[in-house]
Amino acid sequence: MRTEHFTFTTDGDQLVGTLYLPQGTPLGAVVTTGPLTSVKEQAAGAYARAMAERGFAALAFDHRTFGESDGLPRQFENPLGKARDIQHAVTALLADERTTDLPITAVGVCAGAGYMARAVADDPRIRAFVGVAGYYADTAAAPPSQEAIARGRAAEQVWRETGVAEQIPAVAPDGGDVGMPLREAYEYYGTPRGAVPNYTNGFAVQSFAYTSDFDTIEAAARLAAPYAMIHSENALAPAFARKFYATVSSPKSELWLESVGQIDFYDDPRLIDAAADAAAALFRSVSAG
Template sequence: MTRTIKVTFDSEGVALTGNLFLPDDAGASGPLPGVVVAGTWTSVKELMADRYAERLAARGHAALSFDFTGFGESAGTPRDVEDPARKVRDIHHAVTFLAGHEAVDAGRIGALGICAAAMYMSDNAARDPRVRSLALVAPWLHDAAICEAAYGGAEAVAERVKTGREARARYEETGEIAYVPVVSATDERAAMPYDIDFYLNPARGGIPAWPNRFALMSWADWLTYDAVALAPRITQPTLLVHSEDAAIPEGAHRFHAGLAGPKDILWTQGTQFDFYDQEPQVALAVDTVTAHFGRTLA
């Protein structure tokens, strides 16, 4: 069993809100290993980070999920902007908060990134030696070549980058934020113009806490971000759990090959969205991640 504590912490003047999941017997046998958990692009903690954090707590970890700046319950503007640099900064401060908590052993901090957070957790780990171990589940890890393959070619990517930069300029001039849906089966302007059950089903990810809106200014930073290039800078023990049927497996292959430290990768079955809330994918991922942290945060 676990218990949950609502927490707030500072990220360069912005108050972030999170859930700290602890085993019921936290403190009985000394400080616990801590894990910072984050999920997909545009997500709030309730979509999948809470699920993984709670299960890690049931297995003996202090696990922190949180809303990034401008998302969910956290403060900050502009809202719902997928800004990689801002998210990496928030993760750094989440590590600071978790390492300073009385229930946590600051020398045993791990990081878990699901989908797009794999990029941001990796970026922070590459520069933050307090993170002793890294785990990535269904990781979305892209560079320019992968973005071109995923978004319709170089011209399509360039057009989205142009749209993003124009939207950013308009925001800076007027304060107006141009939004489209993150996911829609009917609106071709959506960031993901597909019928994706996870995001559209209220019993799964289509929850009130997630507004399903994508700031067009996000395109520029998202599409020019290179996560594959981070791998040679990561020396911490790193685990990937992925499927060839999930999103951009090429990125996981190339990232894993480039890692500088101890590394492991589990290829299993399932679609990208299965790893967010479906069994057996979530249970397998949590069990594998728990074993990894058990070995590397001992």
């Protein structure tokens, strides 16, 4: 397995990724996306590496406004924008001599599973999809906070008028006014465990106008590609995961693992290996077909 630099553009912004390549001819090409505010050296990269170890070319990349990629305002979390990034990544993989003509499949982790669901529902070029510890936002079961949406819209108005984007921390040891209030999130992003040099502990406040009312169930209803759900009773919102899974009508399978919580899916080799094995089995079946 080796890694190579990979770049592509979305709406004029250059996005920077790492392409993980297996020994020999790849069985297919996998595009990965990770959790809220994350970068390619974190969960997305861990799963891309695992897929390359199983014979696939796999791309982990920094979404617009994050890490090494272009885009303003920085640290802006936009689910539909990230779904568009994924579609542009697919276009780039199909055009690149290292991956052209390979079947394209996808892995999304945490919030990235919801973003990936939207991308897959909208893009028939993605032949199969695996969601790992997915956070499947369900606005019917958990209506969005109108206060958060209003705060996000106000921050965006200020940014458009002044070019100044308000940021809050993505995580903090005691929670508070942050993008991710879970203590578990701080223990990953706020410590050497997950705080890689390319990561910025920041969250653009205007993101609330986009993340708060993002819904994944509508995408579940439109999925045509085979889907595998990998989750845990201790991961985020297992009830939402079950509803998402029940809504999918395409060929599907589920694997429930034992985890401490949500975050160990990002870096626990036992969980990553089990999830990657399941993904590889699904993706091989697609490649063979």
